[in-house]
Amino acid sequence: MMKGQKPKNFKRTLKRLSHYLMPSRYRLLIVLLAAILSTIFTILSPKLLGNATTKIFEGMMAKFQGIPGASIDYSYIGQILLLLAGLYILSSFFSYIQQYVMASVAQRTVYQLRKEVDEKFSRLPLKYFDSHTHGEVLSRVINDVDNISNTLQQSLTQLITSIVTIIGVIVMMLTISPLMTLIVLLTLPLSFVITALIAKKSQGYFKGQQVALGKLNGHVEEMFTGHQIVKAFGQEKKAIGEFEAINETLYNAGWKAQFISGIIMPLMGFVNNIGYVLVAIFGGVFVTKRAIEVGDIQAFIQYARQFSQPITQAANIANIIQSTIASAERVFEVLDEEEEIPEKENPQQLSNPKGNVRFEHVAFRYKQDEPLIEDMNIDIKQGQMVAIVGPTGAGKTTLMNLLMRFYEISNGSITIDGVNIRDMKYSHLRSLFGMVLQDTWLFNGTIKENIGYGKTNASEFEIIQAAKAAYADHFIRTLPDGYETVINEEASNISQGQKQLLTIARAILADPTILILDEATSSVDTRTEVAIQQAMNELMKNRTSFVIAHRLSTIRNADLILVMNHGNVIEKGTHDELLAANGFYTDLYQSQFSGSKQNGSS
Known part of the structure; x- marks a missing residue:
């Protein structure tokens, strides 16, 4: 009975979600009709069973009273049993239709939602x-x-069935005895009060349980990831102590939540039993006065049992729907x-891109009241190697994000070969760039597929040549499956x-x-770095290159060094030129040089 997260605007979100169901409105109508028919056939069964019971009771009483030729009408009972079998089969058939059609509606709706979200992420x-x-x-x-999918597929059909069952059962009980129906209905407020109090x-405790569970999962993941x-x-005792503290909190919240919610059914059973006792007493009185048949009492008790279950279901589903609307929101x-x-x-599209890049009066800020870049002017010619240096947070990576339009500049313009990057398609602009980041990104697939990601329909020969140019071919061939070696999800192999x-x-x-x-060579050893630097020098010939560097010794040969702060x-x-100027760059360079010199002398 735990309530999920509540939506901020239930009506508006429900209305918007319903628009996704509109294309399937005829299918939903089939689901509704199938649910009604399935429930009706189930509801009729107790009444028919009651008729059979009445017929057996009358036959037995006639025999007991010694009425000549008295017997139980087995033919009538057989007909009822056949009719019941037919009703149960029809009920199951329509229930199957309901679930089958609703599954397709749910999956179509969720498919459309996922598609829209995926397309949205790309924009x-x-x-x-x-x-x-x-x-x-x-x-x-x-x-x-x-969550939306599960609710549409399961909870929505259950809600329809529960509502139809409640209405149908009340109607059937009224046809048997309005007075006994009133007695059953009088127990409802007590059920609602108990349910509401316990749920509240x-x-x-449920919220505390989920919070503690989240902390425990986070702690376990963190400790196992950083196990080494x-x-x-030597922090094992501290890690175990933190685990035990969180686990204790989870235990306390968990058992209280489960215990309190677990007493709902016994209490509901107690309330229902009060109703059964009253039904049995009044029913017995009515039978003795021949105001009601024995079979009707049996049917009524079955209806009374059926009555409480859909109410509990509807209460549970109401909470689930709240959580689902919050998810939709x-x-x-x-x-x-x-x-x-x-x-x-x-x-505009560059048919023969060269790589001339110009920043003219560029201004940018992440937050409106906190300017980061103001009036930046840079002119980079085709084939130049441009190094960007500076302390952490100076804006080096931000500059590259602006160049590729991951962020939009506030003022000024950035042009490539004289064309404003805002006048190009995103896909065309970004196809002009190749990136090697400090944080590597590889996906779960073969080494050949990961290298081939850089070019659509690349041949195996091209992939191998690229690996050789990057001095990766040798280590790839030493792996058990070579280029077909599968990199796992964490790329930890x-x-x-x-x-x-x-x-x-x-x-x-x-x-x-x-x-x-x-910092493309930050994670390789010195010997490999020299080899990669040679490959990079070949790759950067006649190609404009931006190198973000922290180790200033790697960018001595740059055509232009931009010092950012x-x-x-x-x-x-x-x-x-920068060393001769004896400025900020000189301080950076000397601090690294003196540090490495001291390390070498020690």
Whole structure:
């Protein structure tokens, strides 16, 4: 009976979700009719069984009274049993139709929702993903959509069946005895009060249970992921102590929640039994006065039993629907997010891109009241290697995000070969770039597939040549399955340096006009770094390259070095020119050089 998360605007979200069901409205009508027919056939059964009981009772009483020729009419009872069998078969058939059709409606609706969310993600700017955790994004795409699917497929049909059952049972009970029906209905308020009180009490414990469970999962994942570090620093006792504390909280919240919610059924059973006792007493009196048949009492007791179950179901489903609407609301929030600026109707395309890049009076801010880049002017010629250096948070990666339109500039313009990047299609603009980032990204697939990701329909020969150029071919061939070796989901079956080599091979295969290298050799050993640097020098010939570097020794030969701090380019020039200027770059360089010199002398 735990209530789920409540939606902020129930009516509006329900109305919007119903629009997704409109294309299946005729199927939903079939579901409704099938549910009504299935329930009606089930509801008729106790009445017919009661008729059979009455006939047996009358036959037995006639024999007991010694009436000549008295006997039980087995022919009539047989007809009723055949009719009952037919009703049960029809009920099962319509129930099957109901579930089958509703499954297709649910899956079509969820398919459309997933499709829209997936397409939406491709149109969302990078700032959305920077401002939302991966877990939250995945939760909306998977958990919330699955919640909607389960409710549509199961709870919605149960709700229809419960409502039809309640109405049908009341009608059948009224046809037997209005007075006894009133007695059963009088027990309803007590049932509602008990359910409401217990649900309210258990809510807090269920919430505490979920919070503690989330903390426990997070702690276990964190400890096992960093198991080696925990052992290295001797923090096992601390980790176990934290686990036990969270586990204790989970235990306390869990048993209280389960205990309190678990007493609902016994209490409901107690209330129902009061109703049965009253029905039996009044029914017995009515039978003795021949105001009602014995079989009708039996039927009425069955209806009374059927009556409480759909009410409990409906109460549970009401909570589930609240949670489902909250899930739908979260999905709709994604669909309503601000998208990337729409592309121009007649976008420009570079037929023969060269790689001349110009920043003119560029201004940018993540937050309206906090300017980051103001009036930036940079002119980069085709084939130049541009190094970008500066302390953490200086804006080096931001510059690359602006260049690829992951973020939109506030003022000014960025052009490639004289064409404003805002006048290009996103796909065309980003196809001009090849990226190798410090944080490697590989997917669950073969090494050949991961390298081939850089170019559509790349041949095996091209993939191998790219791997050779990145000095990755040798280590790939030493693996058990070579290029067919499958990289697992965490890419933990190859080293960090090997991952970086594969991402470099992928960039080489893409053969882009402009390269972006964000500390591309940071995770490889010195010898491999020299080899990769040679490959990069070949790759960067006649190709504009942006190199974000922390180790200044790797960018001495850059054609242009941009020194950034607090979002602005404060110095620019070659390595020798910047050292001669004896400014911020000189301080950075000398701090690294003196540090490495001291390490070497020690």
